[in-house]
Amino acid sequence: MTSPKFRKSLLCLSLAVALGQPVHAQVADTFVAGDIRVDGLQRISAGTVFTYLPIEKGDEVTGAKTTEAIRALYKTGFFSDVRFERQGDILVVSVVERPSINTLTLKGNKEIKTEDLLKGLKGIGLAEGETYNPLNLDRVTQELLRQYNNKGKYGVTITPTVATIDRNRVDVTLDIAEGKGARLRDINIVGNAVYADDVLREGWESNTSNWLSWYKRDDQYSREKLSGDLEKLSDYYLDRGYVDFNVESTQVAITPDKKDIFLTANVTEGEVYKVSSVKVSGDTIVPVAEVEKLVLVRAGNTFSRQLLTATNDRITAMLGNIGYAFAEVNPVPEIDREGREIGIDFVVTPGPRVQVRRIEIEGNVRTNDEVVRREMRQFENSWYSQSALDRSKIRLQRLGFFETVEVESKPVPGRPDQVDVVMKVKERNSGSFVFGLGYQQLYGMTASVQLSENNFLGTGNRMAVSVQNNSYSKRLSFSYTDPYFTENGVSVGYNVSFSDYNQGDFNTARYTSKNFNFESVIGIPLSETDSVQFALGFDKIDLTTTLGSTPKPLIDYLDDILGTQPYFPCFPSVDDDNNPATPSENDDNNPAAPDPDICGFNQTWPTRQVRAQAGWGRDSRNDYLLPTAGTYHRIGAEFSFPGSDISYYKLSYQFEHYRPLNSWLVLKIGTDLGYGDSYGNSGGYGLPFFKNFYVGGPQSVRGYEANTLGPSYGTCAIVAPATTCVPNYLQPLGGALKVAGTFELLFPKLFNSRGTRLSAFLDYGNAFAGSFDYSGYTDPSVGAVYGTEKFKLNALRASAGVALQWQAPVGPISISYAMPINEGELDRVERLQFTFGQQF
Template sequence: MKFRQLVAAGLLLSVANLATANQSQFVVEDIRVEGLQRVALGAALTYLPVQVGDELNDFRVAQLIRSLYSSTHFENVEIWRDGSTLVVRVAERPTISNIIFEGNDDIKDEQLQDSLDGSNIRVGEPLDKTVLTSIENGLKDFFYSIGKYNADVTAIITPLPRNRVDLKLLFEEGDAAKIQQINIVGNDIFSDAELFEQMELQFNTPWWDFMSETRYQQQTLSGDMETIENHYKNRGYLRFAIDSTQVSMTPEKSGIYITMNVSEGEQYTISDVELVGDILGHEEYIASVLPLTSGEMYNQAEVTYTEEFISKYLGRFGYAYPTVTTVPDINDEDKTVKLTLSVDPGKRIYVRRLNFEGNNITADSVLRQNVSQMEGTWLSNPLLESSKNALSRLTYMEEVEFDTVRIPGEDDKVDVNFRVKEQPSGSFNAGIGYGDRTRLSLQAGIQQDNFLGTGKRVGISLNTVSYQQSAQITYQDPFFTIDGISLGGSIGYSEFDGEDFNVIRFNSKQWSIGANIGYPIDEFNRINFGLTFADVELFNRSQYEQTDRFYEQFVDLNNPDASINYQSLLATVTWSRSTLNRGVFPTAGSSQRASFSVTTPNSDVNYFKSVFDTKFYFPLSRNQRWSFLARLRLGYGNGYGDINGNEQILPFTENFTAGGADTLRGFENNTVGPRGIQRFSEGQIVGPDGNIIPGSPETDSYILSRRSLGGNAMALGGLELIVPTPFVEEDFDNSVRTSIFMDIGNVWDTEFDFDEYAGLNNAGAGRNDFDDLLDYSDWKLYRASAGLSVQWLSPMGPMVFSFSRAIREREGDDARFFTFNIGQTF
């Protein structure tokens, strides 16, 4: 309306100017445009519907002015005649130099800018002042919809040199109106309390119920009304209706009173269910699985589920846009309803092309390898969902969405557009830890899960931790064949110091080379086979009862302090399953992994190890910002057979350990579990041949090591409540995670015989931090801890900050510490 008034005023002024000069009609011999600053003369002339040689009249003047105003470049236009020259005097609209938002808390800057873009208000564009009022009113309406009735929005224009302006939108949001009372009138079947439990909007909530919503929001009220209606209709009250809703506020606009008038009606039962339409020959199957049956109470949720089920079922066969409508035939006399399900499958839809957007690093071919929906085949909703899930589980994908786009002129073909958001696929694997005894520890490494965008995993690890110096190269091609068969391998060398690793003192050198191949069983399950050759050298050891049994197989009696060396060929089979919704920071689904490793009989050592891991994520909110995690890890290993008369046991270098970020937070790395026992015989003598003859066992004594040596059995578990990270926006939930956790578990030795040492004297009593010998074969000697963990997927790799405290510990445990890790696996 303002634009029309402005044009009309311009027309009157221009016509008046021409009329005053008694020159309202003439032949244009020249055109002169005055007042241009930013707009080029050539561009301005393109908006003039008059050329040299044309005859100018009142109609042409009106047409000319409308054309100039419609260009959006000018805020004032005047038409003059100078002899036979047409003079166009314009005042350009100022150019927006900067847009500033101030005082907005409930609306993000990005959302505001998107709103302004729709009105063509952006930096570098001319400012149309006529739309500012509508923008102000639109933003006020938004604040009113979320209960902020005292909110105000003011547009401030600050002139700048060269016909530029700064545009500031000043927000005064004020406080949201609180719900003072909710009244439901007309309900007899369900009490107010029962209906209030269904609603998201609440009032008079206790102070500790910080998750309740007491701020009025129009959209939330609409959702609550729908929820109450469903509550009734899901219980047979087919005629239920909300007759009216009144929302009133206090004079100061700080309180809201809500009143809903309802008509409950009576319960209805289903008299008959009939399927009509073209169901493509699947009538018998669909009828057999429908939850709607005669004689049962009417349930709106089951009706909706039935419609969705039929639609999804037909979608499996390419009928992606079926129409399923339930027509109720209500008999108010006997309170029954006949349901007629009308099905129109529509045309079978085919996929013309799969398109990928947002993958700046990952090649399209890599994404296609993970997509089960193929081009040229039927459009299948289950295949699209499984494709989305498979892409989301890639560790280098943060978000995945898709939509189908109909092709103009083709009613049976669509394009499928996958929109992905990548996240860092490489990690600088480093860690910093601090403990009461170990003090500062460091580690480093590099891994790339999406090497050069090929989806292949390449890792180069060079670690110089206090307890280990190692180098390893790994390679994994998840799609070695188009069928999803994977192939990988690794080669590595390490030098290890057990004492610095918080276990008993020993040193080792090891080099290994291995290969693995994997086969997909289905969308969620996979099986892998691996074979690894290892050469191990052990030296510089402390003698403990538990380790001597292993050393005795290889030790040279003439040189008992010499190093020992053994080789092994380890075969591994691994089963893995994952239904997680994301590869990193999942919030829903589960994962399981079971592996069994055994050395071949021709190896120098014969042993086996089995490990089982499982995790379950349970979303607690619709947006999955709140989620619950339950996890469990079990492990067991032992020797098999005998070599040269020596019964085989699990090498202590393969023992399970616990403590630290991966296992039991709140305990120092690898300090939980059995400790080394040194046994001494006080009455021993040296025989004529120089051999030691032990004395009476009653005089034996023992000393416990300060370090753990691990065990051949392990059980670890934990519960975590994943919560929104404070001061971090929802957009960053896929890269920052905060959780409150409790860890519990133990490592024990099933081969340990406590009775063999129970009667011995403790020679270390009073000299160690701990004096008592525990039954290290007892799995019930568990530890537990609780704390807070913050994880951040940084450009260098995942970072973990853990604040934890032991809530159940054993004598000698090293607890109460803070850890910070880079490159931690989640």
Template sequence: MKLSYLAAAVSVAMAPAWAASSFVVKDIRVEGVQRTEPGTVFNYLPIKVGDTFTDARAEASIKALFATGFFNDVRIEHEGDVLIVSVAERPVVAELIINGSKEFDKDQLKKALKENGLAESRIFDRALLDLATQELKRQYYSRGKYSVEVNTKVTPLERNRVAITFDINEGAAARIKSIRIVGNRDFEEKELLKEFSLSTGGWLSWFTKDDQYSKPKLSGDLEKLRAFYLNQGYFEFSIDSTQVSISPDKQDMFLTVNITEGAKYTVSDVKLAGDLIVPEPEMRDLLQIKTGDIFTRDKVNGSVSALSERLGQEGYAFANINVAPQLDRDKQQVAFTFFVDPGKRSYVRRINIVGNTRTRDEVIRREMRQVEGGWYDSAKIKRSKERVDLLGYFTDVNVETPPVPDTADQVDVNFSVKEKPTGNVTLGAGYAQNEGLILSAGISQSNFFGSGKAVSASFNTSKLNRYLNLSFTDPYFTIDGVSLGYDIYTRRYTPNNIDRYNYQTDTSGFAVRFGVPITEYDTVNFSLGAEHNKVEVFEDSPIRYRDFVRDFGKSNLTWLARAGWARDTRDSALWPTQGRVMRVNTEFGLPGGDIEYGKFVHAQQWFFPLSKTFTLALSGELSFVQPYGSTEKMPFYQNFFLGGIGSLRGFETGTIGPKDENGDAYGGTRRAVASAELLFPFPGMKDDKTIRASAFVDAGTLWGGEIKTGASDEIRYSAGAALTWLSPIGPMKFSLAYPLRKKEDDKLQRFQFTLGTTF
């Protein structure tokens, strides 16, 4: 373009007509345009009708038209007092054709080309084509395909357009043949390579592609290596260099990382200095690194975060914590001084919410724990974000706290949300080992007209269960967050369809629910309702079932009251690594109904992070049910059962405990279950958050009821391995268990699984 402009500029300077005299332009004529409107040329042309034509204006006009990028050539002439602008348009890209792309979707490659200036309907530029070709190669290099070949062809079309064809020969992906770490002294190379996501390949590399070189992955691995050493006390650790080489046939990659470990340091002293707004003993308790500890970078950073968070709770939005280390290389010790500069205390001027096109502002604002006009509190702002996120109405929730311009003590809290569809019409199918094929359908709206209220209707059927449920929930029936809900349901339970017991129950009921928040993490729930049960028994039904029908009749009405307490402090509902969840639920068949009983279930689960890789999960449940009043014995369908993937793995579902004359489990009125599980990434897929493996030990016992046994008489143990996978077709759970304690008449089921999906 610069050469064309220079030639045009020279022609302007040498034009005798321009040098001879100036004139007043009476008219302007544009020639040579095919796609471009003449008005576009007039808009960019600095000469207008009525202006005096001069050499300087002619040169400025040529510069302006060339600067648009629309033209290959620009000429300015005149006939008398009529100015003639002749242009040769640059061709436009009419079509982009990509052949041979298998590694990438064609639309993905076209998006990359567009970001580099080459796209359909844009002006064609040969220089941009060369850049686009290099960008395509970079895309393939990121997948380890260094032998990729990209050939381009430009085909002229009518009306000054072109079609651009990219013929891609992807070639084979280069595989990492070796990764070497040079300079390690205290750790073996194989231990250090465990920190890398890149590897020389394994039996799952076809899926994880961890043996394909990627520069971003290598950068991440080097940072993991640095973090490993800094968290082991090696304060002066450094990565000196990295070399990446490729074989001549571009099929094999060789990585070498040169490091210097340095000495291992311990912490000799930890001091606090500066303006300590919070009492020093309280701030010292927040320090995660202590005198005598091995130096750990994560603990230093965690201390800074904890101090900043604590000052933020006092309103100091812009507190600054600087850490100054003092090294004693002779003693291999390091002392840290945390300099605290709280800045000026701030308060919140305004809370702004953007992005909620459907959800009403009040639905979001009622989750706020920070208030306008109050002192800035980082903990309340963080909790506000968590509560908005937990609504489930948004795919993304972001919070910013910019200072208010021209003030020193005010901030705004800006919530930016991105809404997602909250209504669903679903059909579902799945398979459970103890229930067979499961079909479901439902319609729900969890944010009805943006009000935050939820309505749903669902249907589910399997060989064992069939139910229909209608539900409504108002999470803020009162301004204090008391929820109100209604349920109407009908359910049929047919265990004989899975070769268990020959009877059938039909249950219909309704309930009114209340939820009362006690703290940020605790909720108490109440429910009142009624259930009508119809029990159908047959000649081959167990005697106790026929006795129940004889004593209580085929149908009975139960007035139900339920109460529960739930506390959840887990860091994630999907893959928790720390925290606990506790649930206490009670259920009563009230006087006035045909059946009177009380049921209690207490379940807890704890998660303890053992390392970045391993998490220990401990869980336990204690349950009992007891008749009272006029009901002398429990309805058999209210008994607890034990066994299966949900309670005691390795034993067939619902078969553990006292048994009748046919060897079928009675169930019991008392149940205790415990489990210890070591959770870890699936081997070869440590960075994949959709799949997790575990090793477990389960224990459980069932007692009480018509057959009197003790808890220790029926206790069972099992151990094994499990796998949970959030697959593209739905969640899957598999377990392989070996019973450690069993009885001769126990029904075993070592391999168990559940899976399902929606479509």
């Protein structure tokens, strides 16, 4: 029986022999190489071998040199076997090339993206076209295991497969079975006497399983998340004066099945320290008294690192705004551990004052440089200003042309007082194209084309064209806006449209209108966030009503203001006075003259208005399409000039406020108000019905059919044995008063795509009758108006639901599902709604 020592020696000897197998130096005698030949090459050229070979033609070949040459060729990683032989005075180098990687396939990876993995694999030589090295494959497998373990996936298995194919190539496949991540079953903090565990863990990314874990994934262990959470724990104590706080150790225990993790953190709290003194020293550039105004730390208060950091940021920002881009503020503490006090000295090191040499723009493939530069508030050959750069970034984001905007300041080599600013943008689709084609039995073939472009030909100008044609509507519209008509940002725009609508097919009252509209719009900026806008327009509107179809209040309104119009179409009748069957009302009692024409039930009222609009807006939102912070206000007024056929005015107010609640949740509050009435020759008749406000649908109160909330007109008849009248054929009339709003929780980071987000909302609103008198329309058998109450809080309709917003390649898409909360008896519910090709 062999002893353990002997077996160990035998194993070492066998291993040494195995490791030495590939190396062959069969050159026993020393000789001068008259020539060198390389055998066995397939993909690699002989020149490449000679580049690495330390022996040249005419050199003396010895055993030491061949050993050195073999090592050099193996070190390249190109060969799996190298042999040296002598044929006369010819040195023969026989090699066996390693195969090349034909394909590299990853399967089963969900936690880590394929493109990220391939990029990392290429960095260590494992990529398609590279030389295959088994050692690299093993290194990759171990590294992937480590990355998955850091993400809490301890049950992951990675199975590499290498398939040999023709021409000395291999197909490499990494089959990854990620398994389920280990769940945090318990998090325990030991040593905390002042604050409870649940207080200390508030805001942690790591948590035990809860009802939101399916979304937040906070119950999945990750080493990176744990490090961040322990840093938050330290910050919590340091912000409350515990200068000596320390995390002594952490223990992470995993169950044998690798499914559950138990985390323990041992801490030492220490004592609370007070601030004994505060001073500012160093080269402050500006007077020390000005800098001291920015200091938030006060003597006598409890020490807070949060206030310390905020003070640093304020002083640094102040110096950065006057050109000191590399200013540093170093708070130097003087700790008195016996007295539990700490003195703070803010030492200011401004560095050189920096000038911006150049502003470079990267990533704008379609957008002209001028469009980006005119939004910049940092200028070339001027002092560096951090606030100007921050403002420039926000202005570029609000254009709606770019998905991301990044700012980078690069020092100029050899010039410490200069930097180059690089604006890196990633363009997004700034327009939308909508094409619709369909057939309905009632309306026939329908077709529509809508094209809008907010960055026309890369100029930043806005252009939109819309063509629609079907049996119930025809429309052609064109609009164009130049937001920088002048260098100061004065905008000029034009809108022209021709339309022929059968309004009843749009959830409004049944009448038709032929419209020609033209307006010119001028916008004037007042500040970075404020602007005013003025518009002057002309409207030619021919309104056609049908007796028995159009609501009677609308016909009476037009009769009272514009006078009764003749009915049409009319057809000449024959002379039938001698016909006893002819109704007497058709007889003119004159056999020599034709009877009156027979006319239909339509009437047309032509109207002409010259109108003006004025508005003031303030917009501090941080993005054009999907803002997450900032506020939007707009106050608008519209009125027709005296002398127009119908005199009216409208007032409106829109408000939006976005407030981030944390890193993954944003609160949106919105309000939309409107009121209108008549004046002058139309005074007392209320806002014209074709100018009414409408509420309901995807753009206001979701969950209700578009435009259906508020006053409506309908008829009904009581048929036995029923005793109540349920109106039918309801036609929404709109209202002179509009109240609508929303409370919405936005989840901007739920999806990886920046242009996609989910939200949960609560909408409210309604339209209310104005000064028009509907009191005479109460007979349901003839036609009655419903929902004419004045504004009341309990009359507001509400709905709650969820919505998905997506910035699709062909334009924005919004889908919502809402449940009405207090729907009325006559309300029309539509829970699932979507819009396509419109701005959110």
